[in-house]
Structure formats: structure tokens, C-alpha cells
Amino acid sequence: MTGSATYQSVFLRDLRLSTAHSLVTQSGAPGQGLPNETPTRYLQALIDGLCELSLRDPLTGLANRRHFRSVLEREVDRMARSGEAALLLMLDIDHFKKINDTHGHIAGDMVLQSVARTLLGCVRPMDTLARYGGEEFAIVLPSCQATYGRAIAERIREAVESTMIRVSPALALNVSVSIGGAYALQWIRSTTQLWIERADNQLYQAKSAGRNRICIEEQPDSTVSAEEKSMLFGPLSTYYPPADVDRSTVPLADASGRHTGR
Structure with a gap:
């Protein structure tokens, strides 16, 4: 806003808010509505709710790719300033297309939701878990030393493999994930795209080697x-x-x- 900008009152009845209201209220907890004590509080809650929706994957509730990339950008900047280790894991559900083709897309959606819940139980509050797209997930792990990265990835792989996913009363599935990982380059201001490509290359190697396994790029000595x-x-x-x-x-x-x- 410039110094010469003028301000005028805006009446809620003049705004088309019905669609935004429905989106926010339907995405919240049952019985949880928007505050209506004052127009300002209502409008602010509506804006906050829409911002939250824009950063979440609607199927799994995880961070979406937009949110993931903004977190990754901040982490690259923090790494270049502090030199602390950070790990990016890319995960892909093995043979997911076969699940959709055999059992249908509803079963596929249930598998995605189940894997998302399992992954949530494996990460720390400081980590960022996102649905990167399709059957692929991504995890940003700040302050993760190289000595622990493989153990963390193995715990995630085992947790997914051991979780039974019931998609109907008569059918339960087990799935596995392939995991690729790469550390951010310490003291170097790299790019998010390069970091993703390095981790994705390791994921490709894990899938090429037989799936249901882990490949993590060796961290260069940047002491x-x-x-x-x-x-x-x-x-x-x-x-x-x-x-x-x-x-x-x-x-x-x-x-x-x-x-x-x-």
C-alpha cells in the first residue's frame, strides 16, 4: 500500500464467500465452525483457513508440494549459514499401479492414507513430511547427522512394510516403499532442485536394485x-x-x- 492509498469499509454481504466458507468448514473438525463474534474475526479465520488448505494435500492431510518446496528453501538457507547436517528422503510406494489396477482407485487411496499415517508416526515434530505427488512422499529432516540417516530410513521402511492395510472387510494389503536420500551440502548455498534431484536419483537406484530398500548418497566431507x-x-x-x-x-x-x- 502507498501513502496515498485510501481505505474504505468492506461489507461481508458484498463479498462472495459461500464457496470459501464451505471449503474451510468442511475441512475442519466436526462441529467446528468459523467464529462469528465480529466480521473481522470471521474474515481473518476464513483467510487463515484458506491459507492452510492451500498448503495441504486433500487426500492425506500432509504438506503438499508447494509447502514442501518452501520448507526445503528455508532449510537450504539454514544449512548454508549454520553448516548443520540435514537429510532429504524421497519415498515411493512399490508396485502402486498394480494396487490400483487390481483393487481399484478407492483401495489405492486407502493405501496412500495408511502410508501417510505410518510415516507421521516415524517423524519428529521438527521434520516436514509431504506428499510429493502420486504415490511419492518426501521428508525433510533438519539436524540429522550422517551416522543416523540410514537407521532412520530403515525404521521408516520397516514400519511401512509391517503395517497391515485393510481396504475392505475381506481384504488386507501389505505394501513396501523404496527410499532414496541425500544430505544438503554443508556451508554451500545449493538449490532446492539440485537437492531433490540428488535424492530422487538415489530413489531410482533403490527401485532399480529390487525395491523395498534404501539408497542414501554418501555425504561429502565439507568440514x-x-x-x-x-x-x-x-x-x-x-x-x-x-x-x-x-x-x-x-x-x-x-x-x-x-x-x-x-
């Missing part, structure tokens, strides 16, 4: 030493003489700070 951090974040005056000093008389320094002469 930054104390001396390197000092060079990256220390004051420039440590390495560069003031502007009024004849630089030809100042000895050079190597990466460790030792003078090397000319």
Missing part, C-alpha cells in the same frame, strides 16, 4: 576448519592492509595466515 572459518567470517583487516598502506611493502599470507613474503 570447515577453525582457520578457514576465521578467513571466511573474520575481519578483513586481518588479511588486507588499510587502503593508505603501500601494499608492495606488505608480505602476503597463505591460507593459514602465515606470511609468505613476495
Whole structure:
């Protein structure tokens, strides 16, 4: 808004809110309605509800791809600043097309919902679990050290494999998942697309190797030493003489700070 913008009252009766109202109320808990004490509270609750719907997958209730990508962008930025490890897991339900073809799409939807609930029971509150698309899911795990990544992925794989999914009174199914993973590059401002591609490549390898297994990319050694951090974040005056000093008389320094002469 600019300084010259004018404000005027808006009456709810002049807005077409019936569709938005239905979407928000139908997606909430039974009996939970929008507040109606004041028009402002009602409208704010309606806007908040629509924002929440725009970030959720309607079938599983998980974060959707839009929300997932925004979380991934923040995590890449945090990684570049802090250097803490973070793991991205991409998961795909094995032979899902066969489930749809054999038992129907309703059974397929029930499988997706069941797997989503199982995955929710395997992640921490700080993790982000999303339905990436179709039968594929994604999990962003901040502060996940390389020594624990494979164990976490194996626990997820076992949990899905051991869960019986009842799709009708006479039919129960078991499914498995293939999992690919990649760590964010520490101290490097990479891109979300590159991170996804690296994890997706590992998922492809897991499926090519027979499915129902895990492939996690080896994390490169990106440890930054104390001396390197000092060079990256220390004051420039440590390495560069003031502007009024004849630089030809100042000895050079190597990466460790030792003078090397000319």
C-alpha cells in the first residue's frame, strides 16, 4: 500500500464467500465452525483457513508440494549459514499401479492414507513430511547427522512394510516403499532442485536394485576448519592492509595466515 492509498469499509454481504466458507468448514473438525463474534474475526479465520488448505494435500492431510518446496528453501538457507547436517528422503510406494489396477482407485487411496499415517508416526515434530505427488512422499529432516540417516530410513521402511492395510472387510494389503536420500551440502548455498534431484536419483537406484530398500548418497566431507572459518567470517583487516598502506611493502599470507613474503 502507498501513502496515498485510501481505505474504505468492506461489507461481508458484498463479498462472495459461500464457496470459501464451505471449503474451510468442511475441512475442519466436526462441529467446528468459523467464529462469528465480529466480521473481522470471521474474515481473518476464513483467510487463515484458506491459507492452510492451500498448503495441504486433500487426500492425506500432509504438506503438499508447494509447502514442501518452501520448507526445503528455508532449510537450504539454514544449512548454508549454520553448516548443520540435514537429510532429504524421497519415498515411493512399490508396485502402486498394480494396487490400483487390481483393487481399484478407492483401495489405492486407502493405501496412500495408511502410508501417510505410518510415516507421521516415524517423524519428529521438527521434520516436514509431504506428499510429493502420486504415490511419492518426501521428508525433510533438519539436524540429522550422517551416522543416523540410514537407521532412520530403515525404521521408516520397516514400519511401512509391517503395517497391515485393510481396504475392505475381506481384504488386507501389505505394501513396501523404496527410499532414496541425500544430505544438503554443508556451508554451500545449493538449490532446492539440485537437492531433490540428488535424492530422487538415489530413489531410482533403490527401485532399480529390487525395491523395498534404501539408497542414501554418501555425504561429502565439507568440514570447515577453525582457520578457514576465521578467513571466511573474520575481519578483513586481518588479511588486507588499510587502503593508505603501500601494499608492495606488505608480505602476503597463505591460507593459514602465515606470511609468505613476495
